[in-house]
Amino acid sequence: MSQRPINPSRAITLKLVSVLVFTLMSTCIKWVSPAIPPGEAVFFRSFFALVPIVSYLVYEGTLKRALVTANPKGHLLRGSFGALAMGLNFLALGLLPLPEVIAIGYAAPLLATTFAAIFLRETVRLYRWSAVITGLIGVMVVLSPRLALLTDMDMNKAQLIGVIAVLGGATFRASATVTVRWLVQAESTPTIVFYFSVFTTCASLLTIPFGWPMPSVAQGAVLVSAGLLGGLGQILLTECYRHGETSTIAPFEYTSILFGLIFGYFVFNELPTRAMLAGVAIVIAAGLFIIFREHQLGLERARARKVVTPQG
Numbered sequence: 001m002s003q004r005p006i007n008p009s010r011a012i013t014l015k016l017v018s019v020l021v022f023t024l025m026s027t028c029i030k031w032v033s034p035a036i037p038p039g040e041a042v043f044f045r046s047f048f049a050l051v052p053i054v055s056y057l058v059y060e061g062t063l064k065r066a067l068v069t070a071n072p073k074g075h076l077l078r079g080s081f082g083a084l085a086m087g088l089n090f091l092a093l094g095l096l097p098l099p100e101v102i103a104i105g106y107a108a109p110l111l112a113t114t115f116a117a118i119f120l121r122e123t124v125r126l127y128r129w130s131a132v133i134t135g136l137i138g139v140m141v142v143l144s145p146r147l148a149l150l151t152d153m154d155m156n157k158a159q160l161i162g163v164i165a166v167l168g169g170a171t172f173r174a175s176a177t178v179t180v181r182w183l184v185q186a187e188s189t190p191t192i193v194f195y196f197s198v199f200t201t202c203a204s205l206l207t208i209p210f211g212w213p214m215p216s217v218a219q220g221a222v223l224v225s226a227g228l229l230g231g232l233g234q235i236l237l238t239e240c241y242r243h244g245e246t247s248t249i250a251p252f253e254y255t256s257i258l259f260g261l262i263f264g265y266f267v268f269n270e271l272p273t274r275a276m277l278a279g280v281a282i283v284i285a286a287g288l289f290i291i292f293r294e295h296q297l298g299l300e301r302a303r304a305r306k307v308v309t310p311q312g
Helices: 008-032 038-047 050-060 063-067 072-093 098-105 107-119 126-151 157-183 189-210 217-243 246-268 274-308
Strands: none
Touching (some): 008 038, 008 072, 008 217, 008 246, 038 072, 038 217, 050 189, 063 189, 072 098, 072 189, 098 107, 098 157, 098 274, 107 126, 107 157, 107 274, 126 157, 189 217, 217 246
16 A cells, blocks of 8 residues: 555544444444354454445555455465454353453453464563563453352353353454464555455355344344444554554554443443453553553664664
C-alpha cells in the first residue's frame, strides 16, 4: 500500500475506533451465542467481512495484487490458526462475561512473544521476558476465581469450558500472530487480510455436520452486522498503522477492556470482579512496559544507524 505522512492523532483515533468496532463485533456474537454455534458464527464473521475488505481493496486499487500469493500454504496455516482462535473465542463469549474474555485474551500477545522466540528465533531479552512473565501472572489473577472451580465439587462446568476455550483461543491467536510475522517477509498486507477471511470462511464450513440452525431475522441481522464490523475493524486497524508508529498506537489496544466493561454492564448486566480488575491492571502494566522498552530500543537502533552512516 502507498506510504502516507505520519499523523499520530489520526492513527490513535483510527486505533480507538477499531477497538470499539471489534468490541461491538464481540457483543453481537455474544448476543446470538445462546442460539448460534461458534462454527456458524465464524462463517458469518468471516464471509461478510469480505464485503468491506474487498470494497476497500478495490478503492485502494490493490485487489489484483491481493489475489496474488506465493505462499498459499502459509495462508492456509494462518487461516487455520485464526479459525480455531475465532471459534474458541466465540465459544467463550457464550460462557463467560464479555470483559473477562477480553481480559484473558490479553495473554495472546504475551504468548506470541514466547512463540516468536522459539519458532522465529527472535531475540527476547531479560526485560521483555520479565514483562511477559508478569503479564501471565496477571492473567492467572483474572483466572483465579475460575480456577477455584477445579476444587469445587459443584463447579460450573460451562464456565470451566469457557476458561479453557478462551485460553485455547489466545494460544491459537498467538500462533496466528507468529505466522503473520513470517508471512509479511514475502506477502503484502492486502494479501494476508484477504486470504485470512477466505480461509476462515472455508474452515467454518467444516462445522456444518455438527448442526447449523437457521437464524431468525433478528439473529441473522446481528450475525451479518458482526461480519461487517469485523471487516471494518480490520480496515481501520490496517489504516491506523499507516499513520503512526507501533509504539504510539499499541497502548490504546487496552481500551478494549473499558469498552468491554461498558457493553458488558449495559447489554448483559455483567459486573467485573476485583480479581479481574487487579489482573487486568497487572497485564496492562506489563504490556505497556514491553511497548516502552521496544520504543527505547528503537531509538537506540536509530541513533546507532546515524553514527555508522557516513555523513556528506
